Amino acid sequence: MVTLRDVARQAGVSAKTVSRVVNDDPAVNAETRDAILAVIRRLDYVPDHAARMMRAGTSSVVGLMTDVVATTPYSVDIVRGAQDSLRRDRRTLLIANTEGDADLERDVWRMFRAHKVSGVVYATMYHRPLDLGDPEFGGAIVLANCFSPRGRFPAIVPDDEHGGYTQAAHLLALGHRRIGIVSLNPVLRASVLRGAGFRTAFAEVGVPFDPELDRPGFVGPIESERIVAYEAGRDLLSRPDRPTAIICGNDKIAMQIYAAAASLGLSIPQDLSVMGYDDMTVIAETLRPALTTVGLPYFEIGRRAIETLSAGTPGAKAGIEPPVLVPCPLVERQSCRAIDG
């Protein structure tokens, strides 16, 4: 292994001078610097992270803790977003997931302490409140896709309310007035927020919100919920005054609405416009016609989480700060069209 001293010996300078060059200390003669850089390249010297970390008392590694990665496949974009942001200053990501186990979580905090990570992002795989307890962690903590009830930690979450508004507003702008809703499990925060968004949009154009047209697409306790969007869709679409558009709680629901429409001989978007949520490309781009939907900005959430960390919130905040809301963009494809006449 090539060390600072090896480089120093080869370059005929002291270790400290090499250290200065490595750390971009301006107090080094230009010629000396060039000579040392040449030796570094020749020997392919890489500074030892362990030694730096020991001296510095902190490391260039950021911890990422997740609950369950499996549930929504695209939520890993939080990880990609975080990495994208870290790469710029050559920092890296130490990842651990807790699988929802409290003991494991405590171990992970300990491990993060052992590694002297400079900060921790706690990311959940669906948007929810999170009580972090007291992690006894010295560095900064940022929540991604979740938020602490009393606002103790900075949090970055998707703007579900505005996302719901976007769904409804787009269909209303296309002239739809009878709009069905097949929503997420109502226990989910996202479901509640989006509902509020619908209502705002409906109210803005003076369309009454008809509870008859609002059905849950999932039933049962979360984690073991069952999707019933197909039945809900058939039900809505069999009504004499069937809706001309359906807002879905996610793209899976939309997928079943497509099937329900097909089973009743209805074509999308001629007879029915469908609006999804999540922008799971696997579904949205594969459906025929491709699905117009609202995206979950996971990548951006991950990126912002790291930036918030770097901005340096030292430890838990005493005051209450509301979560940062990241907008959910409309992704237009072919499943919505303007209503005739």
Added chain:
Amino acid sequence: MVTLRDVARQAGVSAKTVSRVVNDDPAVNAETRDAILAVIRRLDYVPDHAARMMRAGTSSVVGLMTDVVATTPYSVDIVRGAQDSLRRDRRTLLIANTEGDADLERDVWRMFRAHKVSGVVYATMYHRPLDLGDPEFGGAIVLANCFSPRGRFPAIVPDDEHGGYTQAAHLLALGHRRIGIVSLNPVLRASVLRGAGFRTAFAEVGVPFDPELDRPGFVGPIESERIVAYEAGRDLLSRPDRPTAIICGNDKIAMQIYAAAASLGLSIPQDLSVMGYDDMTVIAETLRPALTTVGLPYFEIGRRAIETLSAGTPGAKAGIEPPVLVPCPLVERQSCRAIDG
């Protein structure tokens, strides 16, 4: 920060003795050990990773390098599998992705060296050959979901050939004889291997392989390919001698086959059995009827990769060793049924 010396002082012993306790060295008096453990718990002492790493010259961290995480959402299960295996010996995962950029990849190798990772898993997001060049990395390297052309590194890959065999054999066992195929982009290795699997299964029951019934579901260069499974499906299903079952290259293709069948008034599984591949639960469990498919064992691949690392292959192997094949299990749901008569 609580150090070994703090614990030692509190317990009235030397630092070395505490070190022994922390490292499960048996040469410590039982009472001394208990006393020290009590102090450790009381002070919540966590051994400093940096210092250990510096002494040891290696760390308990394993590097995971990926090309592009985004493409297939479930391939992140490789990460989960790896973590599952690492957790047992309290090791952790340092993750970096290269986004396919060679410069970035070189940086990542350097970073891994700086961190003295004990080994590296290189995971690709679809099954493909990978030429690693000469990473100048001292530790063990294992490939996951990819393999080096000359077998220089141990590799763990899905057994696509047997997966293809499984798809065909299951339908043949149900009595199907006219079986259509809508396959992956033929440039993919998986596509070739599975094709060989089909042929074996067909040959075993003496059914001729009809190239007329074999259509690509994707066209165009990879990364910008276009899915045409819907058209391929309608085409196959409009034939006078239409197949009674269709084998799909993945679950997205299956999804379009469902749509194609619906557009022609055919019901699944009464009129047509459909067999997927990948077991993307988002699709397979949401389709009506739920999709019978073959799973990609990403979790297991990740787990085995770590185990292979731990088994300790020191550096690159000179000899050629074939990749380890992990079976792709049949996941039965409701989209295939026995043929009448």
Added chain:
DNA sequence: CAGTCGAGTGACAACGTTGTCATTAGCAGG
């Protein structure tokens, strides 16, 4: 009883880096 052994423990150095402080040379101002 002297010598040997093993169990238990501690002193000390070393890992690679960087902060602190000291040192040198060169130069401007008095």
Added chain:
DNA sequence: CCTGCTAATGACAACGTTGTCACTCGACTG
């Protein structure tokens, strides 16, 4: 010429841990 200054560099210690070696103290062997 001396003082005070800056730019450039180096000597040294310290970060927290653990391997090496040495030590003590009973117990056992011959």
